Amino acid sequence: MTGQYLAFFIFALMAITGGVFMINLSRVIHMVLSIGLSFFGVAGLFIMLQAEFLAFVQVLIYAGAITIMMAMGTMMTQGGDEGEKPKRRLHNVLSFLSAVLVGAFLLYGIYTTSWPTEPTDLGANNIKEIGVTLFSNFVIPFELASILLLVALVGAIVLAKRDGEKD
Amino acid sequence: MTVDLLTLNWGLLAPELTIVILSVIITLADLFMKNGGDRKAFAWLSVLGIALATYFTYQDLGQPVQSLLNDTYRVDSFGTMFKLIMLIGTGLVFMMSIYYVDKKEIKYDGEYYYLLLTALLGSMIMASSGDLITLYIGLELLSISSYILAGIRKTNLKSNEAAFKYVVTGSVSSAILLYGASFLYGVTGTTNIIGIAQAVQGAFNAGFDFYIYLGFFMFVVGLGYKISIVPAYMWAPDVYEGAPTPITAFLSVVSKAAGFAIVMRLLFTIFAAGNIATGEINAETGMPINFFSDEMTFYLAVLAGLTMIIGNTMAARQINVKRMFALSSVAQAGYILVPLAVVKINSPVVMNISFSNMIFYLMAYLMMNLGAFAVISLVTKANDTDELKAFAGLYHRNPWIGVAMTFFLLSLAGLPVTAGFIGKFNIFVNALLFESYYLAAIMVVTSVVSYFYYFNIVRQMYMRTGNTEAKLAVPFGLQLVVLLTFLGTVLFGMFPNVLIDFISTNFSVMDLFTPGM
Numbered sequence: 001m002t003g004q005y006l007a008f009f010i011f012a013l014m015a016i017t018g019g020v021f022m023i024n025l026s027r028v029i030h031m032v033l034s035i036g037l038s039f040f041g042v043a044g045l046f047i048m049l050q051a052e053f054l055a056f057v058q059v060l061i062y063a064g065a066i067t068i069m070m071a072m073g074t075m076m077t078q079g080g081d082e083g084e085k086p087k088r089r090l091h092n093v094l095s096f097l098s099a100v101l102v103g104a105f106l107l108y109g110i111y112t113t114s115w116p117t118e119p120t121d122l123g124a125n126n127i128k129e130i131g132v133t134l135f136s137n138f139v140i141p142f143e144l145a146s147i148l149l150l151v152a153l154v155g156a157i158v159l160a161k162r163d164g165e166k167d
Numbered sequence: 168m169t170v171d172l173l174t175l176n177w178g179l180l181a182p183e184l185t186i187v188i189l190s191v192i193i194t195l196a197d198l199f200m201k202n203g204g205d206r207k208a209f210a211w212l213s214v215l216g217i218a219l220a221t222y223f224t225y226q227d228l229g230q231p232v233q234s235l236l237n238d239t240y241r242v243d244s245f246g247t248m249f250k251l252i253m254l255i256g257t258g259l260v261f262m263m264s265i266y267y268v269d270k271k272e273i274k275y276d277g278e279y280y281y282l283l284l285t286a287l288l289g290s291m292i293m294a295s296s297g298d299l300i301t302l303y304i305g306l307e308l309l310s311i312s313s314y315i316l317a318g319i320r321k322t323n324l325k326s327n328e329a330a331f332k333y334v335v336t337g338s339v340s341s342a343i344l345l346y347g348a349s350f351l352y353g354v355t356g357t358t359n360i361i362g363i364a365q366a367v368q369g370a371f372n373a374g375f376d377f378y379i380y381l382g383f384f385m386f387v388v389g390l391g392y393k394i395s396i397v398p399a400y401m402w403a404p405d406v407y408e409g410a411p412t413p414i415t416a417f418l419s420v421v422s423k424a425a426g427f428a429i430v431m432r433l434l435f436t437i438f439a440a441g442n443i444a445t446g447e448i449n450a451e452t453g454m455p456i457n458f459f460s461d462e463m464t465f466y467l468a469v470l471a472g473l474t475m476i477i478g479n480t481m482a483a484r485q486i487n488v489k490r491m492f493a494l495s496s497v498a499q500a501g502y503i504l505v506p507l508a509v510v511k512i513n514s515p516v517v518m519n520i521s522f523s524n525m526i527f528y529l530m531a532y533l534m535m536n537l538g539a540f541a542v543i544s545l546v547t548k549a550n551d552t553d554e555l556k557a558f559a560g561l562y563h564r565n566p567w568i569g570v571a572m573t574f575f576l577l578s579l580a581g582l583p584v585t586a587g588f589i590g591k592f593n594i595f596v597n598a599l600l601f602e603s604y605y606l607a608a609i610m611v612v613t614s615v616v617s618y619f620y621y622f623n624i625v626r627q628m629y630m631r632t633g634n635t636e637a638k639l640a641v642p643f644g645l646q647l648v649v650l651l652t653f654l655g656t657v658l659f660g661m662f663p664n665v666l667i668d669f670i671s672t673n674f675s676v677m678d679l680f681t682p683g684m
Contacts, residue, residue: 106381109377109378109381112377113374113375113377113378114374136172136236137236137237137239138236138239138298138300138301139172139236140180140235140236140239140240140301141239141298141300141301141304144292144301144304144305144308145304147187147285147288147308148304148307148308148311151282151285151308151311151312151315152311154278154281154282154315155278155282155311155312155314155315158275158278158315158319159315159318159319159321159330163274163321
């Protein structure tokens, strides 16, 4: 067992357990922490794929900013009653089965494909490449993304602002 | 490779830039206005700006395919046609909104107007993107603006429900679409749509067919949400019911047109261009090579058939007008899908017929559906109910509106002398011509089913008496919308050649497969 294999195993386990806990835990703050774990696992996987820029962005934005923001959001809103979840056995069984089926189908497809085996070096200069493409070929979607963020911000305020009797 | 950004022909972006500048102006003006101030002027300003953008878009007609920055943004006849539909549709929605928006229900009316503009911007970007990344950003811009607009009546429980359901189903569909796109990117190595088209057949033959199938089906499911076809139509009734009526009209016309634009852009360019663009001929049969298109049109035909059947039968059971029209627009999406499902992808001429029929029907649908929604927003607001009985005695209260609504309904049902009849008839002939007898039969039978619920409204208007016989006053903006859409519905029904000639001179399907200069 090589070190690389071990590292992959640990990171993958982090990503998956984080996701599973996120769905199954009942308190919001626990969910936030487990999704953070999942983000770190994915960042590790990116490093193993030589995509270190994506890995740092993953940690900075997802594991850092988004997790913290969700935690703050949870603290600022009053904690709702965590009442009993309605028990829907059949629903759970069916969703589990369909998830397993989809997963098995994808795995089957991946394992039956004959992948090219010659190694390629995609990792060299990847930060520079991302920068150059982002500010040359993809400058239009890049600018549009700023409008998109503005819209999301305005929308969040419009929908979440508590309207008092007077402004 | 470096690109000198300053030397590019940014004038191509004129329609989009007009909309961006307009929304910035409105945002700033909103900031400096008094809180309780009336913001109806914004709507008229937007109508003017949209007219200007329409003029710029109109100038693009008849031009060769042009593009910016390696096709991330492109101007071709296909995108221009759809942009015209979206601009005119949104202009009419703005005129409808002037009467509808009031401070009591929609507190943030300034935001209402500029979110509508950004939604329009997103849909225009979708229509003229030649790259998956631009396309996705445009899609999200449209979707996020629509989520907020659906929930902008904050004190209304139904509106909250609509926004929540829309955001959940919309995000799921976007995620599926992206997952599918990632497979295609993985096997072809590019996000450029024409680039994918050129590489996809090679990848298919090289043993990556599994991923191309995955990509295709995820595209169909993800895009199916956007145009609300079976099996992804369930969100439509709830969202259409809860959203403010002009926004419902926007979703059913502009948002749907944008969805169809990317359905054609993605599915047909990627999975059909292999044989059209390269012109490869199968040595044995002498026909162009079809590596996927026959299979694709078969799946689309199944979806179109199911959509027509389920949409029409569900609509017949509704008593809420907005829910009924939601399901009616699901059914209409089925009709619009028929020309795409029967198309034989073997020559540009044949494809041009099908695609032109579809664009004609979309234009007719724009007129009749927006007109119907204008009347719905008038009637439901005046009677304070969304149920069918809101229409009771409409003819006696305002004969002009009653007659106009009758024509919109005739057109939606596909009866002469309306644009809807010509559109549906062309699609029907198209299906027969390409020997899709099942689809043609389903079209006829489901159209008969649709008479039942459309004429239910007609019966209410003429034969029932409402609570009041008082004259129903119509505000100026709505008068204008009803007049314009009525003229469009009837005149294009009587003189369809005007529109058909316009489409045939200005639209060429080969533009979809031509890389921009």
